[in-house]
Amino acid sequence: xxxxxxxxxxxxxxxxxxxxxxxxxxxxxxxxxxxxxxxxxxxxxxxxxxxxxxxxxxxxxxxxxxxxxxxxxxxxxxxxxxxxxxxxxxxxxxxxxxxxxxxxxxxxxxxxxxxxxxxxxxxxxxxxxxxxxxxxxxxxxxxxxxxxxxxxxxxxxxxxxxxxxxxxxxxxxxxxxxxxxxxxxxxxxxxxxxxxxxxxxxxxxxxxxxxxxxxxxxxxxxxxxxxxxxxxxxxxxxxxxxxxxxxxxxxxxxxxxxxxxxxxxxxxxxxxxxxxxxxxxxxxxxxxxxxxxxxxxxxxxxxxxxxxxxxxxxxxxxxxxxxxxxxxxxxxxxxxxxxxxxxxxxxxxxxxxxxxxxxxxxxxxxx
Numbered sequence: 001x002x003x004x005x006x007x008x009x010x011x012x013x014x015x016x017x018x019x020x021x022x023x024x025x026x027x028x029x030x031x032x033x034x035x036x037x038x039x040x041x042x043x044x045x046x047x048x049x050x051x052x053x054x055x056x057x058x059x060x061x062x063x064x065x066x067x068x069x070x071x072x073x074x075x076x077x078x079x080x081x082x083x084x085x086x087x088x089x090x091x092x093x094x095x096x097x098x099x100x101x102x103x104x105x106x107x108x109x110x111x112x113x114x115x116x117x118x119x120x121x122x123x124x125x126x127x128x129x130x131x132x133x134x135x136x137x138x139x140x141x142x143x144x145x146x147x148x149x150x151x152x153x154x155x156x157x158x159x160x161x162x163x164x165x166x167x168x169x170x171x172x173x174x175x176x177x178x179x180x181x182x183x184x185x186x187x188x189x190x191x192x193x194x195x196x197x198x199x200x201x202x203x204x205x206x207x208x209x210x211x212x213x214x215x216x217x218x219x220x221x222x223x224x225x226x227x228x229x230x231x232x233x234x235x236x237x238x239x240x241x242x243x244x245x246x247x248x249x250x251x252x253x254x255x256x257x258x259x260x261x262x263x264x265x266x267x268x269x270x271x272x273x274x275x276x277x278x279x280x281x282x283x284x285x286x287x288x289x290x291x292x293x294x295x296x297x298x299x300x301x302x303x304x305x306x307x308x309x310x311x312x313x314x315x316x317x318x319x320x321x322x323x324x325x326x327x328x329x330x331x332x333x334x335x336x337x338x339x340x341x342x343x344x345x346x347x348x349x350x351x352x353x354x355x356x357x358x359x360x361x362x363x364x365x366x367x
Contacts, residue, residue, distance in 0.1 A: 042084035044097045061095040065118040067102045073117040082136040164218045167198040172216040190239040221249040245297045251288040268299045274327040276305040281327045290354045
């Protein structure tokens with residue numbers, strides 16, 4: 001090979017090398033632009049050990065789970081920083097924390113996280129997811145309400161009834177904060193993590209005699225009020241289950257509000273698709289109410305007229321249902337990504353009754 005040819009080969013290799021280096025640098029720059037960090041003096045960045053320690057100590061904290069490459073995480077990060085600054089300024093005693101979910105996969109697995117960003121509230125040993133898309137003022141007001149409490153203290157049954165009339169959902173506690181301190185503290189912890197409800201505190205003899213229960217849930221549908229079962233352990237979890245079980249009317253008529261609530265609730269939905277103009281179909285609504293009453297701690301029951309609003313029509317299309325399929329009953333698990341559903345056999349619908357539908361529900365929960 002001539003000297004000139006050797007020089008050309010060397011030059012070619014050099015050009016290729018420098019081009020690759022430039023491309024690598026550009027790639028690194030692009031990668032840096034696509035990632036972000038949450039370096040902030042007011043946000044406590046945690047590792048696995050620190051997270052477990054704070055949880056075991058029942059510290060109040062709002063944890064922002066994110067990944068450095070998540071576009072949506074990057075968008076809401078400024079809101080988290082602004083919230084953390086306001087919390088620090090007001091000295092709430094409430095920690096705003098962050099965890100890099102990509103780095104700490106064990107935490108992700110233990111907490112059952114599925115998507116990012118995720119905001120999770122830890123308060124008095126209780127946890128609750130919160131919408132990361134809300135603005136800093138909304139989040140601040142929510143946390144402030146948690147710190148300040150939500151009780152309306154009254155003295156008489158008349159005052160209780162007045163508050164109930166003014167509220168859509170309300171819950172009365174008749175516990176004496178001194179004589180029944182342990183259980184009263186449990187109820188306080190429960191109210192701290194609820195967003196929508198009015199909580200009434202009245203422990204006069206008149207009130208205790210009238211309602212004869214530690215906790216009473218008032219609602220504008222079905223039963224006017226329902227008592228917390230005295231045989232049930234008085235815990236935050238059981239109070240939450242009690243409220244959730246009675247939050248929805250029996251066999252509700254589906255609407256956009258209930259759709260959002262159901263997907264946040266996460267319990268299975270037993271949905272009766274029918275034509276509300278068909279009297280034979282709507283007659284089965286009473287069966288659905290009986291089923292809801294029987295299983296209200298386990299599932300939510302809806303009656304849906306898919307020939308009604310656009311939302312209901314859309315819901316029918318999601319599950320491949322049209323008016324020729326009516327009536328039909330589906331069990332839907334909304335927390336699953338693909339909304340897996342189970343269909344009650346069509347041939348049994350002509351003689352639909354509580355016993356047949358109960359067997360269907362029981363089979364579903366048995367797997």
